[in-house]
Amino acid sequence: MARHVLAALVCAAALLGMSASLLVASADDTDGPLTVRVVRGAAGVGGILVVATDPSGASVSGVTGPDGSVRLVTTPLSGGKYRVDASIPASMPDLKPAAEEAERASLTEFVDVGGGQAVTLTMGVGALDGPVQLGDRTWFDTDGDGVQDGDEPPLPGVRVQLLGCDGGGAPLAEKTTDGAGRYLFGPAEGLQPNSCYTLHFDFSGVNTAPLPGSPPADGLKWTVPHAGDQSLDSDVDPDKGTVRVAIGPPGSVDHTVDAGVVGGLNRVGDLVWADVNRNGLQDPGEPGVADVGVRLQKADGTPVAGTSTGPHGQYAFSHLPDGGYQVCFDTAKLPPQYGDYQLTRQRAGNPGQDSAPDPATGCTAVVDLGLNRTQDLTLDAGLAPPVNRIAALVWQDEDGDGQLGAVEPGIAGVPVKLRSADGTQFAMTTTGPDGRYAFEDLPSGSFEVCFDLANLPPSAADFTPVPKGAASGADPATGCTSAVTLGLGKREENSLNAGLAAPVNRIGDRVWTDTNRNGIADAGESGPAGVPVKLLRADGTEESTTTTGADGRYWFSGMPDGDYRVCVDRAALPAPVAGYQFTRPRAGESTKDSDVDLAGGCAPLVPVGVGHRDAGGVDIGLLPARNRVGDLLWIDRNGNGTPDADEPRAAGIAVTMTDSAGRAVATTRTGADGSYLLDDLPDGTYRVCFDLAGLPAEYRDFRIAGTDGDPGCSGPVTVGPKPREDLSVRIGLVSASPAVAPAAQETSSGGGFPVGWVLFGVVAAIGLVVGVRWWKVAGQEQ
Structure with missing residues (x-):
């Protein structure tokens, strides 16, 4: 079988001094020895280039010696499974691929030397005079690139029909691919030289369980055709499952008619991470979360598969048939260190850098996979820690029992500071109208709350904390609580209350x-x-x-x-x-x-x-009963007989009590509030006289209303033995020239009411009041 493209690559490598290896990959010391022998009949054929290629595309090569053998050292490769190709050089035009037989393989084979097992592979070449042969291999194209890789599995159970050139009529022959995915048609199946045929492939009966992802048979399809070297790619028309081939003259062997199947090329994934700052974005340093349960389901909710995230938070569902899918994340059973985390906010940024699932359902939107969209690796999920918060109350301990009573009020306007574990102030607030305070959206860590006792609101300026206990967490000496730690297992702290008590009135x-x-x-x-x-x-x-x-x-x-x-x-x-x-x-x-x-x-x-x-x-102060008189002296500007709030008191005025002969019995002075007291008086009847010359200038014409003779003396006051005191001698000074309305003044025509009569009426009324009071006092003495 010709390997012209591969031969050209190898020859170019040889010219560059790289005949031992086309590409060096990771070493695998567990591979066993791989020996390839190319024979013609029973004799070895030298000068044939043999290349072994690993799944990554790295390869080693060698040229058969005179006995037709070459040993390939696979240590530099990624190990295990290889595709082995032999190429007939252009300098040997009389050779061609030989027909496959039990003891010799075609010029393209797949071997497994993993685990130290030794493999000797015999390939055959021949002349142009042998039987004709048609065939090769069906395989599962895991990566969907249309080219056979060393680790891609064969596909047994594919039915292959040999039809006439036009593809119609009854099959001329039929084969089912074997365990290696091989099929062959030769003279025994009616294959003739210089003829045209159509091969029809049918994978409907294959067992897909051993395939990666175990895709259902009805989800399989033919891979992309003609994607690479003719001997390595797929030749089947994806729509019809057929390929037309031409058989040359006698001795023609065609081992290049391969058929690749894909199923579940579609895949979704990608990452579950801890969104530490809860911004919905994958920020540098935010770790992946392992062991998170992930469920794949169809658009109608039918379960498809389940898995768990890997060590770095990665997950994937692959080899999926075309269709609509949702990915759902199990936040009810998270790893212990993320036990109370929840899904972060959805679609906060660019797909692949944000979180896809709806926090309410735990599932992503439906993703449709098919020909135009075979994968979606943007279905990430961010797990955010719940909000840490401290919230409590500052209250007034009205009954002084150190306990928060049902009706004891909160105290508004109290400054509250939040400090981190090292004492640094982290935040500050004040209590609201109900006495409550809160610090929201705190990071995990240790904090203490301090109440600023030096700056309490005016209504509580001298309040002090009650003794520290269950009801009040503040230390009376410092105003600070003990430190509390927020994080996993404790996201909210509501016990850091402070009871403040007023000093006792x-x-x-x-x-x-x-x-x-x-x-x-x-x-x-x-x-x-x-x-x-x-x-x-x-x-x-x-x-x-x-x-x-x-x-x-x-x-x-x-x-x-x-x-x-x-x-x-x-x-x-x-x-x-x-x-x-x-x-x-x-x-x-x-x-x-x-x-x-x-x-x-x-x-x-x-x-x-x-x-x-x-x-x-x-x-x-109490003292034994003695005779005394007193009360108040004030300026009665409105003459109503009552000391109104805006009327001045007569302070510092000399007060003298005189007997009927005018002799002074007792003296004192009015106080700043106009009050006076004449004490320790003998029994008798007296008058209380005030030195009105001591009045301020503006009140010099004021006098006691209704008095005869001296305008600064009251009417008679009697004390002892019953009653001993009269503390109701309240004197209001009125103006000697009260303002009179014009209508009350006498006119030249005599039409008005005489002013003198008005004054007479006022004086008479005052005298009547004083006389009645004197009469009552006299009656009580009897």
Whole structure:
């Protein structure tokens, strides 16, 4: 059999000094010796070039010696299975391929010397006077290139019919390819020299189980024809399964009519990788994931095959019949180190560099494979780790038990820092309106959360963490939690709460007996025990009650932030101090004087809360009952008899109590708030007089309304023995020249109401009020 193309290649190699090897490949030391002998009849034929080619295309060659033998050293090749070709040189025109017989092969054969087995191959050449012969081999074209490779398997069981030249009529003869995929027609089957024939090949009855991928028989087809050297390629028309051949003169041998079959040339694959940064793209350094289950199914969901990814995440399904396919990935049974990973987002970039399956189904879109598209190696799948997050709560421990109560509120605006294991600040946020915070999309690793106690919101500026425990993870000393590790097995941490408690609000101090009546709690002035004390809210409702201790001390604690006042009911004073009065308020140092007003027994409102946690110094001075008079002096600009908020108090005005003879009985001055108290008075009836010369210039013409004589003196006030005090002598100073509307002024025609009558009415009304009050006091003394 002529091997002109191959001979030319080998001769060229020989001229270049490469007769020992056309291409050096990976060595395989396990191959056995390969000996080829070319004979004519029984005699060896020298000078015949023999080439052994491995599946990669690398080859070694040699020339037969005088005895027709050559030993080929296959060590440089990739090993195992080879295609062996013998070429008759042009210098031997009288030789031709000999007909195959049991003891000699054609000039193209396939051998396996793997595992150290020795092979001696005998090939035959002859003259032009032998019998005619037609045949050669059917094979499974694994790579679909149309050329027989050394490792591509034979295809037994193919039915081959010898037909007339036009391909019609009944077969002249029929053969079935043997275990080596061989068939032969000769004179015994009616083959004649100088004749034309058609060969028809039928692979419908072959057993495909041993073939790579075990493709179904109905998925087989003929490979591409005439793809290379005539002795190595396929000659069958893919549409008809036939080939027309011409037989030459007697002695003509044609061992070049080969037929290659493909089935499952179609393939899909490629990679499952860990999409560490979850961007849906295969980035440098992101590893493949081994042992991931992969399932191939038809477009209708019918299973086709299953496999697992290899050591580097690769997978493939090959030798597939034409049709539509889907690849599905089993994320329910991933390797342990990727146990909770999920499919990354779909088609985030270019095919082959992104992820193909739908995360919801785990399957790719249907891929149609066939003549125009035999493979799709872009069906990659990215496995992304779930999002790591830390989310928890900062709450106010209102009841102080260190536990998160059902109705205890969150604290908004608390700065929260996230630190990595080495202490580096990783992120920062603040709590929301409900006190919650979150750090999202964190990498795997160790973190600690720190609450910035130095920059708490104004409403919680002085709050401190509750003791560290299950309910609150913050260390009170540092404001930081213990480190937590996020990653496989723990993607979310929700326990890093922080409970903050407000310092305890306190209001109180003591009740004391002001024995020297100076309004100051002096050393040695002890406090009575058992005095009932009330704490009232700003709206007057009661918050709490208590009684003084042995030293007169009292305290209210734990009340919510707000404004409160302390009150003592004189009528409820215990026996030792029953009937006592309150000493004059605000007589000196705020921490030592009395704070309650004389008439009502209540101290001014005091705030407790942020910045005002301890409202100590709310003192109450008691003293034995004496006669006294007092209340308030103010500028009653609108003349309504009530001290309005915008009306000024008359401060620093000298106050004198005079008897009926005009003698001074007691003196004092109004305080900054206009209050005054005339104390320790003898029983009797008196007038309270104010030095109006001490008023500011703008109020110099103001006076006490309705008084006779001195405009700075009140009407008569009686004290003792019942009652001992009158603390309601509230004096409003009015202008001596009040503005009068023009309509009320007297005109020259006498038509208007006289101004004098108006003033008379005002003075009369005031005098009536004072007289009635005096009458009531006089009646109580009786």
